[in-house]
Amino acid sequence: MRTFETMQLTAAQQDIYLEGKLFGGVLNNIGGFQKYRCRLDITRFKRAREHVLLGNDAYRLRFHEEASECHAVLSDQPPSALRVLECPTEAAAQAWIQAQFECAFADLSCEVFQDALISLPGDEYWYFAKAHHLMMDGWGFALQMQRILHAYEAQAHPAEEGYRRSYPSFAEYMERQASYRDSPQYAQNRIHWLARHERPAEPLFEPRSKADDGTCSERVSVAFNTASVGALHHLAGAADANLAAVFVSALTVYFCRSYQRSDIVIGSPVHNRRNAVDKDIIGSFVNVNAHRFDAPNDESFIQLLGQVASVQRQDYRHSRYNQQGNADSARRDRMRQRGGAEHLWLHPGAFDTSVRE
Incomplete structure (x- = not known):
């Protein structure tokens, strides 16, 4: 040993x-x-x-x-x-x-x-x-x-x-x-994420008091039938995207228009296992990509979907970088106040439609 x-x-x-x-x-x-x-x-x-x-x-x-x-x-x-x-x-x-x-x-x-x-x-x-x-x-x-x-x-x-x-x-x-931080890849990843988040993201929701009314978070579940899932996959395929990108695009449209946003930040975990050996290791690899999407203008939904998929692919190539660990103290304070660096979270595992035994 x-x-x-x-x-x-x-x-x-x-x-x-x-x-x-x-x-x-x-x-x-x-x-x-x-x-x-x-x-x-x-x-x-x-x-x-x-x-x-x-x-x-x-x-x-x-x-x-x-x-x-x-x-x-x-x-x-x-x-x-x-x-x-x-x-x-x-x-x-x-x-x-x-x-x-x-x-x-x-x-x-x-x-x-x-x-x-x-x-x-x-x-x-x-x-x-x-x-x-x-x-x-x-x-x-x-x-x-x-x-x-x-x-x-x-x-x-x-x-x-x-x-x-x-x-x-x-x-x-x-x-x-251990050598990643001194590598050219680290420098490239840092440049990518600093450019992606050059300006701080403004809060999506206004802070509210938690003191008295007992309001708590709730979960709403929506089931999609086979035909609907098939149609969504077809839509994703038309833009060379995946199913998660369809929902990201829908969230981008809804929140940007409802809250008059110029952009939105959506966090999504990435497993970071790049090869067969990594996929065979019990350990902790996962990181979070804080994707930043511009508000849609006059483009069609299929065009927006293609743009979202492109951002996801670009960010994935730089996903080893620890964005929160390298944030400055002011940004960490904002994260602590808001509960994170992202406006919304979307877990791609929710769209895994494979059968599990």
């Missing part, structure tokens, strides 16, 4: 760390749970889970903070034992999980991963896992869940080579990224 000294955070991790400092550590929680509606061999599940956690070095990451800086180290401590809980109802299980996600990791120099297997009546189990965003992103979380199930299944066929023996190292990836 390689020995790593103190490691610098990657550009993406630096932004994640800053967001936690600006908006609270709970923001850095990531994870979820899987439901298993079947009989489960708990001992076998524990072995599968241990195999995955010991085989991926992201779970050994610890983070040390000093003088507003944060560095990573690899711990030699084995992962904590899997906690097994019994809950009488689904509501009780959901309440327990919700409480875990509302609690931030208090000490980043300790283990920043937590999981539990929840037993429910009727041969049903929920596997819950929570990590600090510095060590894992949504892609890495999906890999973890997938690998535990594969390792669990492999134990049913001991004569076969079902167990994967090794996984690519996230620590080695972090080490390779």
Whole structure:
């Protein structure tokens, strides 16, 4: 096993760390749970889970903070034992999980991963896992869940080579990224984003008091039938765009015209896994692109869609740059007051229409 000294955070991790400092550590929680509606061999599940956690070095990451800086180290401590809980109802299980996600990791120099297997009546189990965003992103979380199930299944066929023996190292990836800040690519990325956000974005909504009326955010869900999704894909294809760009274009038209905006900034996460090896690593790669779109004038919607897609492609080529970590103090103050650098957020995962087993 390689020995790593103190490691610098990657550009993406630096932004994640800053967001936690600006908006609270709970923001850095990531994870979820899987439901298993079947009989489960708990001992076998524990072995599968241990195999995955010991085989991926992201779970050994610890983070040390000093003088507003944060560095990573690899711990030699084995992962904590899997906690097994019994809950009488689904509501009780959901309440327990919700409480875990509302609690931030208090000490980043300790283990920043937590999981539990929840037993429910009727041969049903929920596997819950929570990590600090510095060590894992949504892609890495999906890999973890997938690998535990594969390792669990492999134990049913001991004569076969079902167990994967090794996984690519996230620590080695972090080490390779250490030279990014001194690279020509960093300079090019910086020039791109400084030009994109040369003038500060004005607030989209006026501040309002949170004191008394109990108003909270709400979610409105809209389901699209197959025909509508097909029509939207056809529209996107006509502009060499994707489905997310269609919705970005619609939001741009609506908010620019409703609020008499000359432009709008829409944040969108990018997974930053550029090759097959990166896509095989459990770790934290994700960054946020703060896309800036000009208000539409007389162009048609299909022309606007093409412009939006072009901006997305340009920004993607420069998405390794940590925009928030390199913001000046005045811009960070504005971010803290407004809750972020973007007016709106759009997660492209919401438009993934592939079937998941």
